[in-house]
Amino acid sequence: MTEFELIAKYFSRPNRSALLGNGDDCAVIAPRPGYAFAVTTDTTIEGRHFLPTIDPQKLGQRVVAVNLSDLAAMGAAPSYAMLSIALPRVDERWLERFSTGLWRALDAHGVELIGGNTTRGALSIALTAFGEVPVANGKQGGLTRGGALPGDELWISGPLGDAGWALYCMLGDPRLSAAATATLEQIARYELPQARVALGLALREFATSCIDVSDGLMSEAMHIATASNVAIDIEFASIPTGLSDALSSLQDGAFARHCLLATGDAYELLFTAKASDQARVEALFREHDLHGARIGRVNAATEATSEESRVRVLDAQSHPMKIAANGWDHFAGSEV
């Protein structure tokens, strides 16, 4: 099977709305009048972003979700995607399952695959995703990290920590106790994250800033705080999570706290909104069946605000907890 046959069999569909789809040197696309393209690209690598044991169908769904999550964080409506995939060999059973998952996730959001290429190499999958955001008077209307204001409230669209916990359990991380286990729900949160596309679109109307939790709560909150030039206080007890048991465990409590605050793969939206919009956010959570919560507030950054105190996590007595601000970083590694 040649590269061209492989693409034709697994990664091609008739062209829908692209001006020129799959099969030439480039695809040609244009946003609708009054819109611009939000564009994001991500590479998913075996052993780094997923385990070799993952079901290829889930992997196909996952690479789409990871990219659409970035579009969701902008409040963009997904429209197109391009795929660049390196495969160690042509394994038709793998390709069949992987592409089934890929199309399922693309179809769920009406995304058209407009091109792709394959090459031989260590398994790695690069997806570039395009969504539409409104543009008026030369200004783009998507959500950014930079609009949070003092007095705003901080929200998360769903539970944190479970995906990271599940990954460490599956890896059998030696820092975990022998009793530590992940539930099927937690494993599903890791393997099949959901991009909060509909929520992001609704938030575009009124949220003041937004980011998706791909790395970890602390590091994403820091991105918002820095880009908005504000300080953020997070109430630890308010963060939704499936890790309550682990958090209260003597042996695994510290590790669970790390998972909650500093591991990624959750792909929930972290966003800020005016305090007066509380009911509006809660109505959206109900409408989209999300178990989100208000988890903190935005304060003014003063001269006394150091990098360490820009994002604080408060305990039940509203005292700052002592924790390292180590969100997952691909080159720095992660520590508890």
Add this chain to the structure above:
Amino acid sequence: MTEFELIAKYFSRPNRSALLGNGDDCAVIAPRPGYAFAVTTDTTIEGRHFLPTIDPQKLGQRVVAVNLSDLAAMGAAPSYAMLSIALPRVDERWLERFSTGLWRALDAHGVELIGGNTTRGALSIALTAFGEVPVANGKQGGLTRGGALPGDELWISGPLGDAGWALYCMLGDPRLSAAATATLEQIARYELPQARVALGLALREFATSCIDVSDGLMSEAMHIATASNVAIDIEFASIPTGLSDALSSLQDGAFARHCLLATGDAYELLFTAKASDQARVEALFREHDLHGARIGRVNAATEATSEESRVRVLDAQSHPMKIAANGWDHFAGSEV
């Protein structure tokens, strides 16, 4: 050095014309009024697309050229690029040189880098490039593979075979004689291909089809012939190449012929134009200092046209030469 610091240091520049540049979940871009985006993505992998010995600065230039070549083949004007790079480790000397080459090539064509991500992994570089093509009445105005007509002439914008030959020589391919060597010019053709952007833009006005030679002459000609539903005859003696000596060598002649017809990495434009446009093409070659040539003609495909005879290579007596139509294919491998 964290992923964010690395991107900030080597792969960020102030935003120019993007609605939103580097540093948020997505970049936001829009084509100028009356234009659409031509988009292409390519992954470059160590050991597959380049040798570990390549100067990182040349590699940076090369990954840009390879993508801009696809834009050139559409007659698109390059505008933006996104980078996704996997690195085995943070090597600042390597990053310094690689990014220097990358920026040099981007700057040469006025391309703005609007985003990127880095991850740890085997060295691989995925670039997505955006260019503009005109659009009118819902139809895109870029060059495609599909417009060649019987009577058209077939052109190539520069020499073929040298880049492939240089690669095999550098690899010390056992099929080569001990006497086989590559000149510095041939090595440069492999390491530093030039995207024919200005030529592509000019050809958009009148060429009937166009493709860039990334895989090999035979396979690219087959793409045009199939997409245009025509047959193509190539005159072997007309193909410009620096391989004349090797072609006439008893030991290396067959291998040189393979390089000429079926190895890639040349990144010249293969295109068709009306016979009446001959002087126009020749004037463009002079204007852009290109050593291109007219190398064949387009014929009608008839019922007698088999897949094997759709693209023919004719010898000096206009007799079809017996050659396997094996352009480079990443999964089929290559054979002489």
